[in-house]
Amino acid sequence: MAAAVSAAAEARKARIPCSITVLERNDSTAAKVRISGGGKCNVAHRGAPKEILEKGFLRQSEQRFLRPSLFAFTGNDLLALLHSGGVETEARPDGKIFPSSGNAFSVVQVFENLMNEQAVDLRLSCRVTGVFHADGRFLVQTDTGGTLEADAVILASGGVSYARTGTTGDGLRIAGKFGHTVFTPHPALAPVYTVTPFPAALAGVSLRQVRLIAVSGKARVERPGDVLFTHRGFSGPAVLSLSRDIAELHAGGEVRLYADMFPEYETEKLEKILLLQAREHGQRTVRKFLQGCPIAPPAASFTPGEQGTIPTAIVPYILDASAVSEDATWSTLTKERRKSLLSVLKRFPLGMVRKVPLDEGEVSAGGVALSEVDPKTMQSRLQPGLFLCGELLDYTGEIGGFNLQAAFSTGWSAGRHAALTGYPAQE
Ligand SMILES: Cc1cc2nc3c(=O)[nH]c(=O)nc-3n(C[C@H](O)[C@H](O)[C@H](O)COP(=O)(O)OP(=O)(O)OC[C@H]3O[C@@H](n4cnc5c(N)ncnc54)[C@H](O)[C@@H]3O)c2cc1C
Structure with missing residues (x-):
């Protein structure tokens, strides 16, 4: 017209x-x-x-x-x-x-x-x-x-x-x-469905300002933004934007999704923050820290322990993926578990993606x-x-x-x- x-x-x-x-x-x-x-x-x-x-x-x-x-x-x-x-x-x-x-x-x-x-x-x-x-x-x-x-x-x-x-x-x-x-x-600009979606109770929960990463073999594409859990997988700005690349990746084989929960922090910097927690708040549980943890704060204003935005409903899945128990405190956390928590926070697995219709x-x-x-x-x-x-x-x-x-x-x-x-x- x-x-x-x-x-x-x-x-x-x-x-x-x-x-x-x-x-x-x-x-x-x-x-x-x-x-x-x-x-x-x-x-x-x-x-x-x-x-x-x-x-x-x-x-x-x-x-x-x-x-x-x-x-x-x-x-x-x-x-x-x-x-x-x-x-x-x-x-x-x-x-x-x-x-x-x-x-x-x-x-x-x-x-x-x-x-x-x-x-x-x-x-x-x-x-x-x-x-x-x-x-x-x-x-x-x-x-x-x-x-x-x-x-x-x-x-x-x-x-x-x-x-x-x-x-x-x-x-x-x-x-x-x-x-x-x-x-x-x-x-x-399509929603993404996963082979095994997260439980329906998470539908509607958002991860704010993460870096969404799609990986297929050696190929990797990523997009910053919000990710919304749905009944069948994920939607939200980062997902819609990345769906085109995900569809292209599918041509080369299976595609897995991950979320970097702290895109503003390099792994070493994030490790330092976790170590600081372990030193200063030995009796606090890791779960509590995550619940009150700013997810992508501006570097200058980051204060560990401040009210943040990792949704409470997601925390058990982070702990589970890191093999950290619900009641683990920083002082009981072994170096091995701390390292695995670190790697999950930087690469939280969201699952294998179905072909986008x-x-x-x-x-x-x-x-x-x-x-x-x-x-x-x-x-x-x-x-x-x-x-x-x-x-x-x-x-x-x-x-x-x-x-x-x-x-x-x-x-x-x-x-x-x-x-x-x-x-x-x-x-
Ligand atoms: C649910 C939805 C929501 C959207 N919301 C937005 C939005 O808010 N903002 C935005 O920027 N974009 C939005 N888009 C995308 C946007 O609508 C399209 O990119 C845009 O309409 C494309 O314009 P077009 O003229 O190229 O094609 P179309 O608008 O698709 O028009 C093509 C026309 O050609 C006709 N046609 C096709 N084949 C033949 C044929 N053989 N003979 C005769 N006629 C034929 C079709 O019937 C159709 O009317 C949305 C898309 C969808 C599906």
Whole structure:
């Protein structure tokens, strides 16, 4: 829809006679946007494009690719468009931007209205089954039996997760037919399930500001942040962010998860703190120390024994993994047990991970190779006149409005340049 609106605007500006058709397989538009952000739609993230790129896209190749489109159609441009359509927005303290009404549909409505005003021909319940190029024109086949002809085609068919919203990878297959490399879609921003989950009583408990570590053979990936225990495994910001890497690691074999409870402390420093406890608080139980232990405090303000954040419910599992008894005091703790406690605190085992189900990713990673698409125009480098945008491309944003922002920005660039197909660019 963003691509259609920008194509129409560009065509009008450049006085190019142009008719624009949007083909949507569902009987309504933008199914995913309607359910985004729990129905509230985290539509963008506060910050200049450079910050958005750095915060929202962790891989250099993605940042490089998205830079031109995020600068060409920024978060502010998007918000201005929404505001002009009567949708006020507000940023939360964490930078996430939502419509003030808390209603995702209001965002969809702005785009529907703009398409309407610009006489974009929207055809619902119309699934594209194939796109071909012959004699300088595109032929677009649909399941309603018709074939459309076009000078330019924009593939904006989304990722592959949440297939019930209409995203079953049709666009990837079409891009593949034009010779595009399609990296196998993996789930991203997904919860993680473990082979043997922790007891249900822990569901809802959080480990705050740990370093989550996923290991498969010699490969290791990690992410700082909070981890939430669930009935089937884990969720929370660090888990959602790392789920893409975990899915990739799975290709190489089994994956195990660990949490570094003290990411701010090197092992030697943490050992010194434990030794200090042993010397100064010999009669105190290790259990009590852990219960009142700041988990990731700023180094300067760390005071052993101060009220902290290792959840009480987790402490028995730490003791168990370290083979330290419930009533062990620092003075009765052998050096061997102290060492094992130390290693568990730095690498608390969270268990073996099941394969992350593709459909449960809020987005899917993988898709059309970025190197085969011009980042300034979103035009295929293999087939002139074919444009690609949004989640079908091989980038993935973090939680926070980055995925919608990238979809809007790449869509905007694709529309603008598709409208100019066959005409000199109007910079
Ligand atoms: C539950 C959930 C919550 C989310 N929340 C957020 C959030 O708050 N903030 C955020 O930034 N991101 C969020 N996302 C991710 C975000 O919604 C997507 O990344 C974004 O919508 C991708 O935009 P897109 O235009 O590329 O694809 P989509 O929005 O998926 O649109 C693709 C469209 O193409 C249609 N289509 C597919 N194949 C065909 C075909 N053959 N013929 C015709 N039509 C076809 C589909 O029906 C669909 O309408 C969320 C995702 C999910 C699943």
